[in-house]
Amino acid sequence: MTTTLDGHGISIDLPAAWEGRLGVRRSPADTFDRETGVRPRSLAGALDRVAPAGNQGWSGERAQPLVHLANFPLPVDRGDFGSGAVDVMGSGGILVALIEYGAESAGTALFAEQGLPQPLPGQFDPNTLQRRISGQYGYQRFVTVAGRPFCVYIVIGSAAGLGPRTAQAREVLAGTRIESR
Amino acid sequence: MTTLSERIVEKIAIGWRAGSSRRSFLSGAAVVGTALASNPWRYLTRPMTAYASVCGEGAACNEGWSAFCCTVTGANQCPPGSFVAGWWKADQSGFCCGSARYYVDCNAACGSDWTCHCASGSCDQRRVACNQFRYGQCHQEIACYGPVVCRVVTCTPPWIFDDSCTATSLTDNRTVTHSAPCLPGNCPSTITQYYYDHGGPGGTFGPATSAERAGADGGRFAAFSSGVLYTTSGGGVRALTGTVFTRYKAAGGPTGALGYPTGVPTAVTGGLAVPFQHGSIYRGANGKSYSVSGAVGEKWRAIGKLGSGLGLPIAQSLKTSDGNIRQKFTGGAIFISPAHGAHVVKGSIFRKWIDLGGSGGVLGVPIADQAVRAGFQATKFTKGTIYSAEATGTRAVTGTLYTAYRAAGGTGGALGLPVEDEVRTPGGSRSQRFQRGGLFWTAHSGSHPLTGVYWAKWRAIKGTVSGLGFPTSGQVSPRKGQTRITFTHGAMYHSAATGVHYLTGRLHQEYARLGGSVGSLGLPTSDPVTSGSKITVTFVHGSLVLDTTTNTIVRKS
Known part of the structure; x- marks a missing residue:
C-alpha cells in the first residue's frame, strides 16, 4: 500500500513503511515570543540582548518547497539536508531529500541536468555527505525538472545492502511527479 | 556596567x-x-x-563537519583554490544577537590541489576538503566543484555581500553552536561583525591594533593594521583603507590632527571625501590621498571647501623655513603667512604666481583672496597684483611698475588692464603694455606712463625702434594748449592744431637749443622725414634739416 504526498506541484508515491514531509520551512519569527522575550538559542542561551523586531533571521531569504522521505521515523527537528534525521537513521536507513531552489537558478550550469536522476550504487560515496557519519553513503545531484531547479540528496545508512537500498531510492524517485510552475 | x-x-x-x-x-x-x-x-x-x-558541538574531526576557514588560513574568507558555493543559516543565533547566523561553504575549484585532512591548531579540528557536498545557492554558473574546503560565517545575509548568491533559504539549526577561536564571540558589535564579514584578522583589515572604543558623535571606532572601521550616529559601518587609511595613520589617527572620522566617505568631483572631527581626507582620481586640517583646514571650511573651486588637494600642507604654510590643490593653493594670514590663490592666477616664483618670487605672498570685479579677477600680493581677464589674459604687475600703475589709477585709470607681462631690457629698464597705454621704468628717471595720443604715437612709430628710448618725464605743458613728454633720446610734442610729433638725436638737441616748442620755430608739424642723406622736421615757423654726411643742421624759414 502506498501513500501519496502532494503539494506545491510535487506529488510522491511513498512505498509502504516510508514516511515523508513536504512543505516550506516557516520563518523562525513565527516561533519567537516577543512578548516574553524568550531568548533565542545560542551556545547556552547567553544572550544579553534580544534582537530587534523584524530581524529574527528572516532577512529576505526565500524558502522553497522541501521534501524529506525516509524509511525510518523522521525526527521533528531536521536540517534541510537531513541533519538530525541522519543522526538517528540505522544502518538500513534511507533518506531522500528533494530541495527546490528559486526560479532564478533554472537554466544555470549547476542545474543543467534534466529530470530526476536514477542513482546507481556505484555513485554513492562516504564523502558525499553534508556531514560525514561513519558507515553512511551519500549521493547529490542538481537537476531541473519541469523547469524547476532541485537538488536530490540521498543518504544510505551503510554499505551493506547498498544495491537494494539504492533501488528503493530509485523507486521513490520514479514515483515522484513534478509539475511546472 | x-x-x-x-x-x-x-x-x-x-x-x-x-x-x-x-x-x-x-x-x-x-x-x-x-x-x-x-x-x-x-x-x-x-x-x-x-x-x-x-x-561548540561537533568540533572533532570524526564528527564529520567541515572546518572554519579562519582555522585553516587565518581569514574568515574562502581560501585560494575555492569558491563561494552555497550557504545555510542557523536561526536565532546568539553569535548574531538573535538573528540568523549564515554559514557559507567554500568548495574546492575543479583542478585545485586541496586534499582531505583534519584541521589542527585549535579546538576546531573539523574536516578540510573532505565532504563532497554543495549547498548550491552561489556561483551556479560553476557546475564542476570539489569538496567543501572550509566554511565562512557571517551575520550578514550572503546574497547581500555576494551577488553570486541567491536568497533561496536553507537551514540547519544543528550547527548553531559551531564556532572557532578565530571567530567573534557572542553578539559582537556591528564593527566586529563587519570586520569578520571581511575576513577578520587574516582578511581585508588585518589584525586589530587597538580595541574598539567610542568615536565621534556617539559612534564607535576600531583600528586594524590595514584599515579602520567606524560607525557614526547615522548608523552603518564605514571602512577606511588604502591611501586614505595610510594618510590617516600618518596624520596620527584619532589622536592626531584629524581626530575621529565623523561621516560617510562621499564621492566628490574627481575623487572621494572623508570627513573627520578636525579636517578631511580627499582621495583623487590618481588614488593618492591628502588631508586638509589645521589652519589650512579653517580657511578651507571658510571658503566653502570644494564649493570654492579649488578642487582636491594634490599635496600635503607644507611649512617653510620662513614660517609660511601652503597646500596645493588641483585648482590653486591656500597660502598662510604669519604677517598676512590665510588666502586663496587659484586658477590661472595661481599658475602665473607659480611661474613667477611663488612666494619666493617677484610677487611675494598673497595678502588677499582673489577678488572678482567687472570683467576681470585679481589677487594682491605683497609686491604686486595678478590680473586675469578673458580679453587680456593673466598678467602680473610688480615692483616699481606696480607702484606707478597704482599711482596712475590702476585698472580704473587711463592704462586699463595689463596685456603683457613686464619686459626687461638688457640695460635694466622695464616696460609693460596695458589696454590703453604703457608703463616704462629706468633706473635714471624712474617710472612714467604713456597714454592717449602719446601712446598711439609710440605704437605707430614702433616705440623704441624710433630711437626715442624710454620716457623720462610725465606729460608737461610748456604753454597753454601744448604738451610734451621727454624721452631718453628725444621728445614728443602735442597740440590740438599740430597733432603729436617727435624728434630725436641732433635735431632734438638743436630744437631744444632754439627754445623748443616755446621758441621761434613753434611746435613740430611733422615727424622726421628722411630723403637721401637729409632728415627734415618741419615746424609751425620753419624747418630743421640734418645732413647726415656732414652732421650739420640748417634752419629754413
Whole structure:
C-alpha cells in the first residue's frame, strides 16, 4: 500500500513503511515570543540582548518547497539536508531529500541536468555527505525538472545492502511527479 | 556596567598576569573570554577546556563537519583554490544577537590541489576538503566543484555581500553552536561583525591594533593594521583603507590632527571625501590621498571647501623655513603667512604666481583672496597684483611698475588692464603694455606712463625702434594748449592744431637749443622725414634739416 504526498506541484508515491514531509520551512519569527522575550538559542542561551523586531533571521531569504522521505521515523527537528534525521537513521536507513531552489537558478550550469536522476550504487560515496557519519553513503545531484531547479540528496545508512537500498531510492524517485510552475 | 562574564574574565586575567608575558596573557584571555561569552554556565560548571567550549558541538574531526576557514588560513574568507558555493543559516543565533547566523561553504575549484585532512591548531579540528557536498545557492554558473574546503560565517545575509548568491533559504539549526577561536564571540558589535564579514584578522583589515572604543558623535571606532572601521550616529559601518587609511595613520589617527572620522566617505568631483572631527581626507582620481586640517583646514571650511573651486588637494600642507604654510590643490593653493594670514590663490592666477616664483618670487605672498570685479579677477600680493581677464589674459604687475600703475589709477585709470607681462631690457629698464597705454621704468628717471595720443604715437612709430628710448618725464605743458613728454633720446610734442610729433638725436638737441616748442620755430608739424642723406622736421615757423654726411643742421624759414 502506498501513500501519496502532494503539494506545491510535487506529488510522491511513498512505498509502504516510508514516511515523508513536504512543505516550506516557516520563518523562525513565527516561533519567537516577543512578548516574553524568550531568548533565542545560542551556545547556552547567553544572550544579553534580544534582537530587534523584524530581524529574527528572516532577512529576505526565500524558502522553497522541501521534501524529506525516509524509511525510518523522521525526527521533528531536521536540517534541510537531513541533519538530525541522519543522526538517528540505522544502518538500513534511507533518506531522500528533494530541495527546490528559486526560479532564478533554472537554466544555470549547476542545474543543467534534466529530470530526476536514477542513482546507481556505484555513485554513492562516504564523502558525499553534508556531514560525514561513519558507515553512511551519500549521493547529490542538481537537476531541473519541469523547469524547476532541485537538488536530490540521498543518504544510505551503510554499505551493506547498498544495491537494494539504492533501488528503493530509485523507486521513490520514479514515483515522484513534478509539475511546472 | 560590566557583565558577569566580563568580571569573571577580569578575575581570571588578573590571576594569569603574574606568570604570563603580555602577549600570552592577551591570547589566553581572548580564548577564555570567548568561551565565557558563548557558554558561561557550562564553562564554569563542567570539567572541560575553554577551547572545547569555544568551538561548540561537533568540533572533532570524526564528527564529520567541515572546518572554519579562519582555522585553516587565518581569514574568515574562502581560501585560494575555492569558491563561494552555497550557504545555510542557523536561526536565532546568539553569535548574531538573535538573528540568523549564515554559514557559507567554500568548495574546492575543479583542478585545485586541496586534499582531505583534519584541521589542527585549535579546538576546531573539523574536516578540510573532505565532504563532497554543495549547498548550491552561489556561483551556479560553476557546475564542476570539489569538496567543501572550509566554511565562512557571517551575520550578514550572503546574497547581500555576494551577488553570486541567491536568497533561496536553507537551514540547519544543528550547527548553531559551531564556532572557532578565530571567530567573534557572542553578539559582537556591528564593527566586529563587519570586520569578520571581511575576513577578520587574516582578511581585508588585518589584525586589530587597538580595541574598539567610542568615536565621534556617539559612534564607535576600531583600528586594524590595514584599515579602520567606524560607525557614526547615522548608523552603518564605514571602512577606511588604502591611501586614505595610510594618510590617516600618518596624520596620527584619532589622536592626531584629524581626530575621529565623523561621516560617510562621499564621492566628490574627481575623487572621494572623508570627513573627520578636525579636517578631511580627499582621495583623487590618481588614488593618492591628502588631508586638509589645521589652519589650512579653517580657511578651507571658510571658503566653502570644494564649493570654492579649488578642487582636491594634490599635496600635503607644507611649512617653510620662513614660517609660511601652503597646500596645493588641483585648482590653486591656500597660502598662510604669519604677517598676512590665510588666502586663496587659484586658477590661472595661481599658475602665473607659480611661474613667477611663488612666494619666493617677484610677487611675494598673497595678502588677499582673489577678488572678482567687472570683467576681470585679481589677487594682491605683497609686491604686486595678478590680473586675469578673458580679453587680456593673466598678467602680473610688480615692483616699481606696480607702484606707478597704482599711482596712475590702476585698472580704473587711463592704462586699463595689463596685456603683457613686464619686459626687461638688457640695460635694466622695464616696460609693460596695458589696454590703453604703457608703463616704462629706468633706473635714471624712474617710472612714467604713456597714454592717449602719446601712446598711439609710440605704437605707430614702433616705440623704441624710433630711437626715442624710454620716457623720462610725465606729460608737461610748456604753454597753454601744448604738451610734451621727454624721452631718453628725444621728445614728443602735442597740440590740438599740430597733432603729436617727435624728434630725436641732433635735431632734438638743436630744437631744444632754439627754445623748443616755446621758441621761434613753434611746435613740430611733422615727424622726421628722411630723403637721401637729409632728415627734415618741419615746424609751425620753419624747418630743421640734418645732413647726415656732414652732421650739420640748417634752419629754413
